[in-house]
Amino acid sequence: MANNLTNICSNSSDTASSMRYGTRASQKPVRNSRVEALRILAMFLIVAHHAVYFSAVDPLTGLAISNSTSNYLLKQPLSISKVLLETFFYSGGKIGVVVFFMISAWYLREESSIKQCFKRVWILEREVLWYSLGLLLLSIGAAASKIAIPGLPVVAENEINLKLIVGSVFPTLTGFHGLWWYVTAYAMFLLLFPFIVRGLRALSKRQHAILAMLCLVMWSGFAGFIPIMKLGMLGGTFLSFIYLYMLMSFYKWHMKPIRVRTAWLTIAGSYTVLLLAAAAGGAIYEQTGKLAQAQVFLAAAETRIIPILIGFSAVIVATQRTANIPWINRLASTMFAVYLITQYPPVLTALWTYTGIGLVESRTWAIGYIALCVVLIMAVCVCMDLLRQLVFACVIDRRGGSGGWFEKLWERINKRVVEVKSITKLSNELK
Numbered sequence: 001m002a003n004n005l006t007n008i009c010s011n012s013s014d015t016a017s018s019m020r021y022g023t024r025a026s027q028k029p030v031r032n033s034r035v036e037a038l039r040i041l042a043m044f045l046i047v048a049h050h051a052v053y054f055s056a057v058d059p060l061t062g063l064a065i066s067n068s069t070s071n072y073l074l075k076q077p078l079s080i081s082k083v084l085l086e087t088f089f090y091s092g093g094k095i096g097v098v099v100f101f102m103i104s105a106w107y108l109r110e111e112s113s114i115k116q117c118f119k120r121v122w123i124l125e126r127e128v129l130w131y132s133l134g135l136l137l138l139s140i141g142a143a144a145s146k147i148a149i150p151g152l153p154v155v156a157e158n159e160i161n162l163k164l165i166v167g168s169v170f171p172t173l174t175g176f177h178g179l180w181w182y183v184t185a186y187a188m189f190l191l192l193f194p195f196i197v198r199g200l201r202a203l204s205k206r207q208h209a210i211l212a213m214l215c216l217v218m219w220s221g222f223a224g225f226i227p228i229m230k231l232g233m234l235g236g237t238f239l240s241f242i243y244l245y246m247l248m249s250f251y252k253w254h255m256k257p258i259r260v261r262t263a264w265l266t267i268a269g270s271y272t273v274l275l276l277a278a279a280a281g282g283a284i285y286e287q288t289g290k291l292a293q294a295q296v297f298l299a300a301a302e303t304r305i306i307p308i309l310i311g312f313s314a315v316i317v318a319t320q321r322t323a324n325i326p327w328i329n330r331l332a333s334t335m336f337a338v339y340l341i342t343q344y345p346p347v348l349t350a351l352w353t354y355t356g357i358g359l360v361e362s363r364t365w366a367i368g369y370i371a372l373c374v375v376l377i378m379a380v381c382v383c384m385d386l387l388r389q390l391v392f393a394c395v396i397d398r399r400g401g402s403g404g405w406f407e408k409l410w411e412r413i414n415k416r417v418v419e420v421k422s423i424t425k426l427s428n429e430l431k
Helices: 002-009 033-054 081-089 092-106 113-145 162-169 181-201 205-225 238-254 262-286 305-319 326-334 335-342 344-355 364-396 401-430
Strands: 055-057 064-066
Touching: 002 113, 033 055, 033 081, 033 092, 033 305, 033 326, 033 344, 055 162, 064 344, 081 092, 081 262, 081 364, 092 181, 092 238, 092 305, 113 162, 113 181, 113 326, 113 335, 113 344, 113 401, 162 326, 181 238, 205 238, 205 305, 238 305, 262 305, 335 344
Parallel strands: none
Antiparallel strands: 055 064
16 A cells, blocks of 8 residues: 555656656756756746836835835836836746746656655745744844834834734645745645646647647637636636646657747747837826736736746757756755745835835836846845755754655555555454
8 A cells, every 4th residue: 555655646658757957867866057047047037026016106205115006117107117127027027937837847757656746845845934934033023123224114013914924834825825826836736746747648649739729729818818808727826837737748748849049039029029018008008097907918927828938938948958057056946945035025025115126117227226136135045045955954854865754754654544444454354
């Protein structure tokens, strides 16, 4: 029974999928630094999106604030700076999400068992809890001490509420309505991954192609171009990741490799469409005062066709060649922490209030200033996560590695399953 539980749904039909960053699964993984550099760029785009999305200006005081509902950038007068920010930073958020997920999914071993997927979630949860509980304690301390810079509280007392506390204690279980939607969506995708692969592998090439085309037309076509179309794929859930993996797996299993030149042309063409949409949407809003969201609609979800085209093409370019640059690999290993730290609510509010980005978004040099702020913020987060990695290596993973505790827990569960099965069998025999 233990072996069945461990190996159920494993699929070894594609040995190429056991390759991770250029080496076989039986060997020690060697990261492809080109892919890792793309991972860093993806996180830069995500943080830059948060910078322009959450930054605003209080109309009463004229001070910079953090506000996710004001659409402050979209309502600014039409300018070159505004169009560039909407094209590369505002729309870059979902592009970064597609890239970040596709990099992870591209190298997932298709023969991964349920145990291996649970182990990945276990390792993910350890890092998530480190930051959710750690940042909660720091936020409580900052709110209690009433630290202010200058005059504005770093953490307001009303930010420490029941929702934040529950979300910090159970970050993955409350992700869709709590702290980090990506954590919950990716964890759910991992748990379902063995079944997803087995289901897709059961399809013929023709059936897989029909499924991919049908979903593309529904969710990236109609719903991706026509605002009134609501077909159940709104983005921000594990369903988005299943959809993206279904598309990606069709390419990996059944299509000839796309040429790098074609991928670059796709990226350039897609960004041109975003640029034109931002300019046209800005002009319409300037004249009518309506349809502000039209300026960024084409990249407003990770299931829209433009983020998929750019993200998929970027991954293709990065995986064509290999490189091994240790410092890039180490830097990339901290990128998930950048997301966790910068998206923690009290931290998010402080970041986009104190940087004053809302005050400069209309300036010609705004894109440079925002990029510099994002790089500096990411650098601080990188240092924090390198410290976390050191603590884990010296304390938590000192015995048994990153999955030592998980292996013991899994072994106990297996023993209990065997015991229950034995008792049930004996009970049936006695009847």
